[in-house]
Structures are given as C-alpha cells and as structure tokens.
Amino acid sequence: MAVIVFKQITKSYQEGLRGKKRALEELSLEIEKGEVFGFLGPNGAGKSTAIKILLNFIFPDAGEVTINGQQVSNPQVRKHLGYLPENPYLYDNLSPKELLLFKGRLCGFSAQEIKKRTDEILFRMNLLNVKKRPLRTFSKGMIQRVGFALALINDPEILILDEPFSGLDPLMRYEALELLLELKQKGKTIFFSSHILNDIERVCDRIGILNHGKLVYVGNSEDIVNEYSSLENAFLTIIKGHA
C-alpha cells in the first residue's frame, strides 16, 4: 500500500520580475509502507522542493500529494510524521526538553509519556546531560541531533529526512545510520534525501534520482548497484545521460 503519493507535481519559483524557474516537472512517485526510499540528485535538482511540498510548506502549481490517502493540507496527516530539515533552525533560547515537550504535546502525547520518551531519545542522541541548556550554546552537530530527537519524539510511522547526516561527525553519522536501520527493522517508512551515496546504498530499499526537476530513475537499490557496479557509477551515468 502506498503511504506517500506524488501525483504529477509541478512547481516553479519566481525568478526576477518576469522569469520563472521550474523546480519540479510532473513528478509522480509512490512510496510503500515500511519502505526506505532514498532521494538522490545534484544540488538544485528539486529534492528539497519535493520534501517541502510533502510537508505543505509550499504549494504545487499542479498535481497533488497525499500521505496515507489524505491531502497534505490536512494538519492531522503530520501527527504520525517525523521531519528532519537539512539545517534544523530551532529556537535558540529554548532547551531540547522544551522543544520536545512542545512537539510531543502537539502530537497528542501526555506529559508523562513525553518525559519518558524525551529521556530515552536524548540518551540515545547523547544529549541527556544538556537537555535543559538553551540551544544557542550548542554546536552544529548537537543541533542536528536535537533535530533527530524532534523527528522521533512522536514515534512516527513516516520519517522525512532532508540531508540527515549533514553536520554530524563520523561517529554520530555511524550512530544515526544504525538508528535508521533500527527504524527500518521496526517497519517505519523512511523518505530521505542525501548526497552520501554509501549511506543510501546501505539503508535504502529503493532509490529515485531527480535531475533538473524531473525524476530520471526509480528502482530497487540492489538492481541499480548490480547494473552499474556501484551506486556512484549509476548516479554519475544517469545524471550525465540526462544533462
């Protein structure tokens, strides 16, 4: 059963006074329940635009996007959704504990449940000892880990991760990858974009390659690796073929 459906999505941005830049062109894509889908593409290919449309931050010019059969404009679809932006800009004066409380309460969790989950997640993210400290004192990597914690606080069925490993040191990156594999084992649906092809290859069941706003490849990660000997080769060949 498809959990996330992009149907003929087109999106353009205003460029200058009269010009328009097309960011996505008739993107159609379905992501199945329990699937880990890697979204690849060079910079400016439209990956973040697709994710922003999925989260209803921006609106498509044409087409529709649904999550669990519901329009993304319905706020309730985000109740069981976790999101990690590429650069999680959060409120500097607040602590991870306060941010997690906010997110958890909005997702319908009780204060006690949130307290328990907060401690568990922050322990996992190695942030338990700084849970009351304001974010302005955190490093970039720590902020990224807070972003991970926020994406997981509501125990989401669907995770949308935009460049989840950016800003993480090698150790944290390894741990984040392990966490993704664990979430995959639990049957979560994960939709993520990344530039780190090794990670995509390791975690994803399927991948999609986007170039100049067009989906130029969708297929099983195993198949593509077998066909092109490595994901890196596949990526370069496909992108150059559609340049």
Add this chain to the structure above:
Amino acid sequence: MHKLYWVSWLTFKEGIKHRILYGIILFFIFAAMTSLVFADFFAIDVVKVGIDFALSATSLTGLLVLFFLCIPMLNKDLDKRTVYFSISSPISRSQYILGKFFGLFFILFICMLILGILSCLLVKIFMTLYKAYIPLNFSWAKMVLALAFNLLSFLVLLSVIFFFWSVSSKGFIVSTFSLMAYIIGTNIAVVKEMVSSHPGVIKHIVNFSSWIFPNLSYFDLKKIAAHGLDIAPSYILKISIYGCFYIAILLILTMMIFKKKDLA
C-alpha cells in the same frame, strides 16, 4: 485550544528569555530615575508631569518591545525557517498565527504589568516628594485605565505588524511599514481635523487613510490620567470595541494571506 495554547507557550517562552527584553526594561528604569533627577526643573504641576512622563515612558518602552523583540521574532521564523519546526507539527497555519499572536500578547502583557507597577511606583514617589502638586481628581483607577489602553494600542499595532509580516517576509519592510502605520495612527485625528476645512484631494486621502489605518490616538488616555479628567464609560466601551474589531479583522486577513503563502 490545546494547540493554540502550545504555540503561544512556545512563543512566550522564546520571547521572555530574550536578553533584549531585559535591556528594554532596564532602559525604562533608567528613564524613570532620570525623570526624578530632573523633576525639580518643573516649577508647577510636578506630579502631573511625573504621571505624563511615566505613561509616555511606558508607551515608548512598549514600542521598543514591539519593534526590537516582536518583529525580529516573527521575521526569524521566516528568515531562519524556524517556522518549519511548528508547521511540521499537526497544526494548521491559522492555529500557528493565532498561537504566535497570543504568545506575543502574553509577552506584552507581562511587560506592561512590570512597567505598570514601575510607573505607579514612580508616580507614588513623585506624590510623596511633591505632595502639594497632586492633581485634585487624581485616581489610580484612571492610571490603570491609561495603562490598559496603552496595552490595547500595542495589540492593535501588533496586529498591523502581523499583517505586514504575512504580506512581506522582509524584516526591513515589516518594520518600516509598521512604523509608518504607527506614525499615521497616532497623528491621523489631528491631521484629519486640520484638513477638514480644506476642499480637494488631500482631504479625501486623509479621510481614506483614517478608514485604513488604526486611530491610535483613541487609546491615548495619558491626559485623562495626568489631569484627573472624567471619562465616559461609553467612550471606554466604544474604543474597546474599535480596538478588538481592528485586531480581529487584521488577524483574519493575516490568516487568509498566510494560508496561501509559500514558506520556501
């Protein structure tokens, strides 16, 4: 309501921890102390001057909170994309707008409460030092009323800020247009009176502006508090309804615009 509460809570918590807020309150304390030093320069009506000064300093400090705390907080949400954090939760954009508004309202309320207490304290000091100059009909109720309507005028201005913020994401534009609205709003009644006898385009422009911009002079009760003048309850009711309607209309417009805004 539950979701509105949590968005307000987050906004309030973020705002109340801002260092600039403490700087602004310190500015008020400094201004109040300066007024005590210079009080002797006024030969008569020292207490009236003291009341007027306390209320004016409160107005100015409230404006500083609006322009140096509220506007940057709103702009940061769009510039730095902190809005994604709230909007990716199961809340609608209207709930986000209303939650933000109430969060900033509570910050202004707390500020006005602190400034109000400090203002009353300042007036009390003036009254103790210059007993002979206490206005005949002075009442603390009128002082509190003046402070309350000061807060209402800030809320009207906050709704104007929200409106400009929903139209333009650029902080500079929001600040400039809001400041313009404030200047027009505080002077529109005087200008309208001045041009009332002049026929022509200017009169129509001013009349039109008076329908668009909030008439902030309605909420200015400094004179009434300082001189102990009487005020009709019907006037209080009228300006309360005017203020609330203005806020409601601008918030509805803000929600309508924000609902369709690309948060790219």
